Amino acid sequence: MSEGKYWSNKKEKIDHLIEKEMRCINLIYEMWTEEQSIDRLEEISERHGFLLEQQTFWASRNNRERYLYDLREFSNWLHKFIGIDKHYPPISEDQDF
Numbered sequence: 001m002s003e004g005k006y007w008s009n010k011k012e013k014i015d016h017l018i019e020k021e022m023r024c025i026n027l028i029y030e031m032w033t034e035e036q037s038i039d040r041l042e043e044i045s046e047r048h049g050f051l052l053e054q055q056t057f058w059a060s061r062n063n064r065e066r067y068l069y070d071l072r073e074f075s076n077w078l079h080k081f082i083g084i085d086k087h088y089p090p091i092s093e094d095q096d097f
Contacts, residue, residue: 014064021071
């Protein structure tokens with residue numbers, strides 16, 4: 001499904017972008033092969049835990065657009081934190097994979 005597609009409604013587009021961002025995060029985890037210290041793993045776990053709390057909070061308020069914002073923020077942070085931004089640029093909203 002192309003990002004340039006005319007969406008039937010805003011919710012459909014946001015749902016697609018959330019799914020895409022989650023695929024990006026999963027790819028980051030799959031690409032990550034370096035050994036990490038316990039401290040770094042704990043930091044990732046804490047940030048991911050906070051993201052899950054935000055998901056619950058925004059879902060209870062039916063605000064998927066704000067959850068998408070938090071999901072993107074986490075994805076960008078993780079991308080930089082584990083250092084793959086030096087080799088792979090973040091996926092942009094208009095890219096599909």
